[in-house]
Amino acid sequence: MMRFIAPLLVFAAFCSLLILGLITDTHTVKSALTHKSAPAFDAPRLLDKNQQITSNIFEGKISVLNVWASWCPTCYQEHPFLMELAKKKNITLYGLNYKDTRYAAKKTLQKLGNPYKSIIYDPDGTIGLTYGVTGTPETFIIDRKGIVRYKHTSAITKDIWKNKLLPLINELSK
Amino acid sequence: MMQKYLLTIASLLLLSLPVYAVQEKATPAQKQQCNTIVNEAGNMPNSQLDETYHKVLRVARCVKCANESLESSRAGLANDLRKVICLKVLHKKSVKQIKSDLVESYGPYILYEPPFSIGLWLVPIFIFIVAVILLVLNIRKNNAIHSNDDKSLDEAENARLEQLLKKSDEEKS
Numbered sequence: 001m002m003r004f005i006a007p008l009l010v011f012a013a014f015c016s017l018l019i020l021g022l023i024t025d026t027h028t029v030k031s032a033l034t035h036k037s038a039p040a041f042d043a044p045r046l047l048d049k050n051q052q053i054t055s056n057i058f059e060g061k062i063s064v065l066n067v068w069a070s071w072c073p074t075c076y077q078e079h080p081f082l083m084e085l086a087k088k089k090n091i092t093l094y095g096l097n098y099k100d101t102r103y104a105a106k107k108t109l110q111k112l113g114n115p116y117k118s119i120i121y122d123p124d125g126t127i128g129l130t131y132g133v134t135g136t137p138e139t140f141i142i143d144r145k146g147i148v149r150y151k152h153t154s155a156i157t158k159d160i161w162k163n164k165l166l167p168l169i170n171e172l173s174k
Numbered sequence: 175m176m177q178k179y180l181l182t183i184a185s186l187l188l189l190s191l192p193v194y195a196v197q198e199k200a201t202p203a204q205k206q207q208c209n210t211i212v213n214e215a216g217n218m219p220n221s222q223l224d225e226t227y228h229k230v231l232r233v234a235r236c237v238k239c240a241n242e243s244l245e246s247s248r249a250g251l252a253n254d255l256r257k258v259i260c261l262k263v264l265h266k267k268s269v270k271q272i273k274s275d276l277v278e279s280y281g282p283y284i285l286y287e288p289p290f291s292i293g294l295w296l297v298p299i300f301i302f303i304v305a306v307i308l309l310v311l312n313i314r315k316n317n318a319i320h321s322n323d324d325k326s327l328d329e330a331e332n333a334r335l336e337q338l339l340k341k342s343d344e345e346k347s
Contacts, residue, residue: 032281039279099254125254132279134237134251 031140031151032132038065038142039130046097046105046119053120057094058146062172064165065140066116067096067128070104072136078155079112085161086115090173095119098128098136141165143172200261208260212253218263227263230272231256233286243286 033039040055057063066082068075086093095116097105100123122128131140134153141150150168152160200208210216211227218224228245234255236247244252244259255276262272273285282289327335 030281032277032279032283124257126258129254129258130279132237132281 031148033140033148034150036148038140038146038148039127041120041127041130043127044121046095046102046121047114049102049121053118055146057118058142060144061092062090062144062169063092063094063142065094065096065131065142067098067131067133067136067138067140069098069100069136070108071100074155075137076112078137079115081156081158081161082115083113085156091169092117096128096131097121098133099123099125139165141168141172200264204261204264205257207264208257211260212256218260223263226269226272227260229269230259230263230276233273234259234276235284235286237280237284 038055038058042052042054045051045053058065064085066078068078082093085091093116095118097119102121102123105119105121120127125133131138132151137155139152139156140148141152143149149172150165152165156165207216211218218227231245232243234244236242236244236249236252236255238249238251239247242249242252244255259272259276262275267275276284288294
């Protein structure tokens with residue numbers, strides 16, 4: 001009996017590896033920054049070019065950093081949810097305006113509303129690249145010590161917020 | 175004891191330095207230079223830098239289009255990453271440094287060279303060794319069984335075997 005079961009088991013193990021390879025989502029790579037300090041930056045603000053904004057903003061509170069651009073259709077889809085998020089008291093929502101122009105970005109915010117406490121202006125995308133951004137929108141959860149805890153690629157949906165991001169934020173605010 | 179303390183403190187200090195992984199302080203002239211190199215297939219100032227630049231591009235993955243290297247990809251993100259690498263090359267960073275900077279931001283996934291890990295490299299070798307051992311054991315076991323078979327023929331049986339062989343020879347001829 002063993003003669004038949006042993007090869008069958010090996011074959012089943014091999015098949016499950018292949019199936020795992022098929023169902024693993026290779027497009028959303030876990031951020032390399034997870035559990036590392038958020039990369040430092042010193043950049044102008046989107047809404048006031050004479051004012052600088054640095055990575056010190058993340059200290060002392062739980063931050064949600066949302067990478068967005070006016071040319072990004074998925075960001076529009078995500079925008080109403082961000083407006084909801086802005087009302088929450090236990091997190092601070094920051095924006096990283098990625099590879100955009102001041103004019104287009106400001107116009108978008110005027111039309112749809114501004115959910116962000118402040119926005120980093122990154123027209124050539126260099127800050128985005130230090131954060132390992134592969135596209136917009138992307139959202140980082142950063143803890144009180146300025147350490148990146150999670151990155152979500154693509155739009156935040158209510159489902160993802162409820163099941164992934166909110167439990168993490170609750171954990172971090174303990 | 176003292177040395178151990180000093181080492182720990184030194185490494186902690188190193189760890190607490192801000193990470194400027196991809197961002198490079200670049201002059202507008204350097205940015206312009208990299209724009210020309212990347213967008214219009216311009217050349218690096220000298221062949222040594224050019225070699226460094228292409229060495230990195232060949233082993234770096236375009237993270238947006240996983241099966242293309244930064245050398246061949248036409249994606250916008252690949253272009254941006256090429257500019258970042260170009261600036262690093264102009265800052266005289268080595269291939270190794272640039273690679274580790276990229277890994278800092280994007281993880282080992284960005285390189286086509288998987289990092290050394292016990293699971294990845296040693297487990298297949300381990301499985302091979304186990305298989306060889308099993309094979310050898312099995313062969314030995316089989317040999318043992320068959321050598322017993324030989325001995326188990328006693329004289330009467332040998333005589334009968336001889337007789338049978340003779341008989342079949344006669345039938346043939």
